[in-house]
Amino acid sequence: MGNDRYNAVVVGAGPAGATAALLMARNNLSVALLERGKYPGCKNMTGGAIASMPFQQILPEYWNLEDIPLERRVVSDELWLLNNDSAVRMGFTGKTFGKIPYNKHTILRHRFDNWYARQAVKAGAKLFNNCLAVDLVYHKTGLLSKKVDGVMLEGGDVIHADVVILAEGAQGSLTQKAGLRKRLKPNEMTLYVKEVLELPAGKIEDRFNLERGEGASIGMIGYPTSPAIGKGGIWTNKESLSIIVGGYLNQISGKGLNPLQLLERYKRHPLVKRLIEGARPAKYLGHIIPKGGFNKIPTLVDDGLIVAGDAAEMISGRRGMDLAMMTGKFAAEAAAQACALDRYSRDILASYEGRVKSSFFYQNMKSHKDAEAYFNKYQDSDFLIAKAVNDLAYKFFEQNLESDKNNIVKMAEELIDMQPLGKSAKDILFGLQNWGVL
Amino acid sequence: MSSFNKAQRDPLDLVTIIPDEKPHIFIKDDKICITQCENKPCTYYCPSRVYYWEDDSIKVLYKRCIECGACPYGCPYDNIAWQFPGGGYGVVY
Numbered sequence: 443m444g445n446d447r448y449n450a451v452v453v454g455a456g457p458a459g460a461t462a463a464l465l466m467a468r469n470n471l472s473v474a475l476l477e478r479g480k481y482p483g484c485k486n487m488t489g490g491a492i493a494s495m496p497f498q499q500i501l502p503e504y505w506n507l508e509d510i511p512l513e514r515r516v517v518s519d520e521l522w523l524l525n526n527d528s529a530v531r532m533g534f535t536g537k538t539f540g541k542i543p544y545n546k547h548t549i550l551r552h553r554f555d556n557w558y559a560r561q562a563v564k565a566g567a568k569l570f571n572n573c574l575a576v577d578l579v580y581h582k583t584g585l586l587s588k589k590v591d592g593v594m595l596e597g598g599d600v601i602h603a604d605v606v607i608l609a610e611g612a613q614g615s616l617t618q619k620a621g622l623r624k625r626l627k628p629n630e631m632t633l634y635v636k637e638v639l640e641l642p643a644g645k646i647e648d649r650f651n652l653e654r655g656e657g658a659s660i661g662m663i664g665y666p667t668s669p670a671i672g673k674g675g676i677w678t679n680k681e682s683l684s685i686i687v688g689g690y691l692n693q694i695s696g697k698g699l700n701p702l703q704l705l706e707r708y709k710r711h712p713l714v715k716r717l718i719e720g721a722r723p724a725k726y727l728g729h730i731i732p733k734g735g736f737n738k739i740p741t742l743v744d745d746g747l748i749v750a751g752d753a754a755e756m757i758s759g760r761r762g763m764d765l766a767m768m769t770g771k772f773a774a775e776a777a778a779q780a781c782a783l784d785r786y787s788r789d790i791l792a793s794y795e796g797r798v799k800s801s802f803f804y805q806n807m808k809s810h811k812d813a814e815a816y817f818n819k820y821q822d823s824d825f826l827i828a829k830a831v832n833d834l835a836y837k838f839f840e841q842n843l844e845s846d847k848n849n850i851v852k853m854a855e856e857l858i859d860m861q862p863l864g865k866s867a868k869d870i871l872f873g874l875q876n877w878g879v880l
Numbered sequence: 881m882s883s884f885n886k887a888q889r890d891p892l893d894l895v896t897i898i899p900d901e902k903p904h905i906f907i908k909d910d911k912i913c914i915t916q917c918e919n920k921p922c923t924y925y926c927p928s929r930v931y932y933w934e935d936d937s938i939k940v941l942y943k944r945c946i947e948c949g950a951c952p953y954g955c956p957y958d959n960i961a962w963q964f965p966g967g968g969y970g971v972v973y
Contacts (some may be wrong), residue, residue, distance in 0.1 A: 478964055479897075484972045485947055552973045572968030596966055613949045615964070624951055635927045637894070694925050695954045701927040703893055727973055728895040728927035728948035774970045 448472045448568075449781050451603035453616060455482035455559040457492075457763045458751025459609030461500055461770030462777070464558075467565035469778040472633050474601055475559065475567045476593070478574040483555025486611075487636055487729040488763055489686050491546040491659060492554070496764035498543065500771055501561070505544065511553035513679035514657025515539065516546040518650070522713075524665040524674070525832035529713050533660075535554050537744055539627055540656050548657045549683070550638065574767045578606065578620055583745070589786055590746035604786050605777045607748045609770060612730050614740070614753040622749055623740035628695060628732035629818045632672065634688030637702040637709075638679070639721035646678050649717055663809070663873065664828020666708045670697055671817040671824050674708050676717060683721055685709065692701045693731065693821050701728065714752070736811035743791040748773045756798075758806045765803045772797040813834060816872050823869040830860050892928060892944055900969035901944035905930065905951070906940070906961040913938045917957055925954045946971045 450466050452459045455477035463475040479485045479706035497504055504510060517540040520533030539545035563569050574596045581591035592602035593616075608617050612631075617623040650658040657678045666674030672689020673847070687708045688694075708714060732738075732755040739756075742749050750756070751766035752772045758765060781785050798804055817823065828856060837853050844852070857866065882936055907913065913920065914936055922931040923937065928946045932939050952962040964970070 478967050479970070480972055485970070486973070518943060574964055574967035613964075628953045631950070633925065633927070633948060633954075635948075672912060689956050690949055691925065695921040695956070698919070698921070700924040704930075722895055725973060726891040726928075726946075728946050728950075730949040730953070743958050 446474070447592075447602040448474045449603065450474075450607060450777050451476065451601050452567075452604045452607045452609055453593060454478075454609040454611055454751070454753070455569060456555055456609060456611060456751060456766065457558065457609040458753075458770040458773075459607065459859050460555065460559045460562045461767045462607050462609060462750060462774045463562035463567040463569075463700040464565050465500065465771055465774035467562060467567040469774070470566075471778060471781055472750055473562070473567040473863065474603065475549075475562055475569045476573045476575055476595075476601075477559070477569065477571050479571065481556050481571055482559035483552045484567070484571055486551040486555055487634070488549065488551050488657070489636075489677055489684060489760070490763070491548045491677060492655075493546050494544045495765040496768050500767055503543075505542070505547070507561075509557060511549065511551060511557050513548040514655060515544045516548060516650075516657045516659055517652070518656075520658070520660045522662040523659060523711070523828040523831050524662045524711065525829050526665060528832045528836065530828075530831045530835050531660075534728055535651075538698035540653070546659075548659070548679050550679060550682075550684070572660065575610075575616065578616060579780070581746075586690055588745070590744065605748065605749060605780060605791070607770075607773050607777065608753050609751045609766070609773075610753045612732050612752040614732070614749075614755075617740055617749050620744060620747060622742070622744060622747075623753070623755070624738065626734055626738070628692035629812060630732065631691050631692060631737055632688055632731045632733050633691045633694055633701060633728070634686050635726070635728040636684060636686040637705060637723050637727075638725035639683045639685060639718055639879055640681060640724045641683055641718070641721040643681050645683070645720070646683065647853045650678055652678070662714075663824045664832075665711060665825075667699075667704060668825040668828075669822055670694055670699060671821055674714075676714070680722065683718060685714075685718065688695050690733070690818065690821075692818065731762065733757060733814060736807040737814075740806070742795045743776075743788055745791075746786045748776060748791055748794050754798075756803065758803045759810065761803065768801060768803065769798060772801075806821050813872060816868075820869065824873060825863065827866065827869045827873055829855060830866065894923075895928070895946060896972045897943065898969050898972060900965040902943070902966070903942040904963050904965040905945060906944045908959045908961055909938055912957050912959045913970055917959075922951055922955055922960065926951055929973070
């Protein structure tokens with residue numbers, strides 16, 4: 443492997459890296475795809491589900507492909523505002539989402555990423571597992587200028603390449619080393635833990651009101667991470683449930699919360715307990731998500747270098763994997779263009795930046811750019827809203843001895859007692875954006 | 881919330897880890913943990929309990945690490961040096 447030369451080397455074989463490698467290989471570029479784990483996906487975590495429409499931009503009708511490890515097609519999406527023993531539920535079930543071309547598929551990353559990287563290999567990319575890149579290698583292009591010309595592996599071997607694509611994931615250590623990304627602050631990331639709980643398919647379908655092969659996802663706010671801003675969630679896989687909980691790292695750390703304890707407490711909630719009853723814990727995972735948002739997006743290209751996926755902090759609301767794929771695609775297109783011109787400078791690779799900046803997700807990130815600041819200023823907003831709507835719902839549904847008019851007056855008084863109405867409205871609006879509802 | 885108790889079930893029973901022979905986590909300056917850090921948040925925000933406090937110093941069980949990536953950022957004194965374990969080592973989900 444040492445001192446080989448490729449058109450492109452891709453650091454990281456997750457959704458961004460595998461996409462870039464797949465599409466470049468299809469374009470007849472020579473590609474080395476580096477994975478630090480034993481196999482792609484073995485260190486990765488999602489809630490979660492992959493969105494069909496972006497994925498189809500890369501592999502049309504992917505659901506027909508051989509051995510693709512999709513779990514369930516999601517037909518039902520719910521958001522629960524959870525309080526101690528109650529929940530206000532919003533949701534939508536659409537059977538059309540269970541039919542081609544689908545909307546989302548639940549996946550498990552250790553299977554999915556492994557399969558996806560194999561598609562890149564089939565297209566001609568060379569995959570190196572157990573392969574940790576520790577540094578970038580530069581090549582002088584002038585008196586004062588240089589370009590990235592490959593990566594150095596632990597042990598000192600070098601893989602040379604005309605273009606390096608950093609798809610190294612959330613930590614983004616090489617991206618930081620290259621000076622493109624600032625070190626994240628603990629208020630600019632969330633920390634999530636997850637368990638995979640095994641449960642027979644029939645039970646899953648009964649409990650979540652699904653037909654065979656259909657899936658559901660439930661996001662929950664309030665109780666799961668109170669008193670911090672965060673989320674709990676449950677996704678249905680073929681024969682298991684994924685249950686996650688987590689929130690902003692500075693709040694977890696600052697309020698003395700332990701993620702595993704949050705998960706245990708969440709699993710004991712009376713409305714959650716019933717959904718997971720009898721399920722056997724099979725896996726435990728944890729990971730950070732970069733949440734600096736629009737204001738913290740790194741510099742995306744340099745001479746000979748492109749940054750994609752989580753390394754580029756491409757996270758918008760609940761979406762990350764599909765944005766990783768989209769940026770992987772853009773990176774492959776820019777790299778192919780650069781190779782055709784045999785020019786790899788920043789201004790040529792800037793076509794990548796252009797594609798990212800005109801994307802739908804860049805627009806979304808831009809319009810949600812104040813979320814992080816808001817949620818760290820008002821760290822109890824999720825919890826307060828969840829509590830308020832549950833208190834109101836109890837009043838609303840209670841069969842009491844008051845007139846309807848008196849009940850409404852009382853409910854309004856209670857709401858205003860909690861906090862000014864304007865603040866509540868703002869909490870709800872920011873909340874809806876953050877949960878990916880708006 | 882129930883108290884943090886080492887006797888509670890160990891989540892690592894559900895995790896496969898192939899530990900590297902060399903540690904990949906270091907405390908930069910032990911003195912900071914003793915003299916400046918009051919709450920030792922690493923002992924609770926770490927999801928796999930890599931860190932614990934014993935005999936006036938932070939102990940680092942790097943073989944328990946699931947590589948979530950949080951610890952260097954969560955430390956209020958930027959006192960944790962964390963890097964990836966060697967290729968092929970570490971957590972295998």
